[in-house]
Amino acid sequence: MKRALLITLTFLATAVPLHADFNSVVSAIEETSGLHRVSIPFMGLARVALWMVKPKGIYDFQIATWEGAVPVDRANAATIIRRSAGRGYSPVIESVSSRTGEWAFIYARPHGKHAIDLLIVSHDHSDTAVVRAVVDAAMVIENFGSPNNLSHVGRE
Numbered sequence: 061m062k063r064a065l066l067i068t069l070t071f072l073a074t075a076v077p078l079h080a081d082f083n084s085v086v087s088a089i090e091e092t093s094g095l096h097r098v099s100i101p102f103m104g105l106a107r108v109a110l111w112m113v114k115p116k117g118i119y120d121f122q123i124a125t126w127e128g129a130v131p132v133d134r135a136n137a138a139t140i141i142r143r144s145a146g147r148g149y150s151p152v153i154e155s156v157s158s159r160t161g162e163w164a165f166i167y168a169r170p171h172g173k174h175a176i177d178l179l180i181v182s183h184d185h186s187d188t189a190v191v192r193a194v195v196d197a198a199m200v201i202e203n204f205g206s207p208n209n210l211s212h213v214g215r216e
Contacts, residue, residue, distance in 0.1 A: 081146030082192040085181065086124045088144040092136065095126035095188055117199035119175055122192040132183045134163045141165055141181055149179060161185065176200060 090097060100123060110118065134156055142151075148169035156163045164182035171177040171194050180191040 081149065081179065082122050082190065084144040084146060085141060085179065085190055088140045089188065089190065092140060094130045095128040098125045098127050100125065117196040119194040124190045126188040127186060132188055137181065137183065138165065141167065145179055174198065
C-alpha cells in the first residue's frame with residue numbers, strides 16, 4: 061500500500077506541468093550564469109502535499125536554487141527576468157545593495173479572481189534563488205503592513 065501511494069505521488073509530481081514562466085526564468089539563468097544548480101529532494105511531493113492540505117492563503121509554489129561564488133550581474137539578471145517572466149508580470153520591488161552586491165526582484169501578476177502570482181529572484185555572494193508562489197491577495201494585503209504577521213500566513 062505504501063509503495064503504491066509513493067508511486068502515485070511521484071507520478072503526480074512529475075506529470076503535473078510546471079509553470080512555463082518559472083521555467084523560462086530558471087532556464088535563462090542557467091544558460092547565462094555559470095552557477096551550479098542545487099536540486100531539492102522531494103520538492104514535487106511537497107507541492108502535492110500543499111495541494112492536498114490546502115493551507116490558508118497559499119495555493120502553489122516552486123523553487124529553484126543555485127550555488128557558486130560566480131557573481132551574477134544585476135543588470136543582466138533584470139533583463140533576463142523582464143524578458144523571461146512572461147505576460148502579465150509587473151515589477152513590484154527591485155532591491156540592490158551597493159555595499160554587498162546582493163539584489164532581489166519581485167514581480168507579480170493576478171492569478172484568477174482572488175490570488176496573486178509572485179515571482180521572486182534573489183542573489184547574494186554565494187546563492188541564487190527563484191521562487192514562484194501563488195498566494196491569496198487579501199491575505200497578502202492584510203499582512204503586508206506588519207512583517208511579523210506574514211509568518212502566520214499558511215498556518216491558520
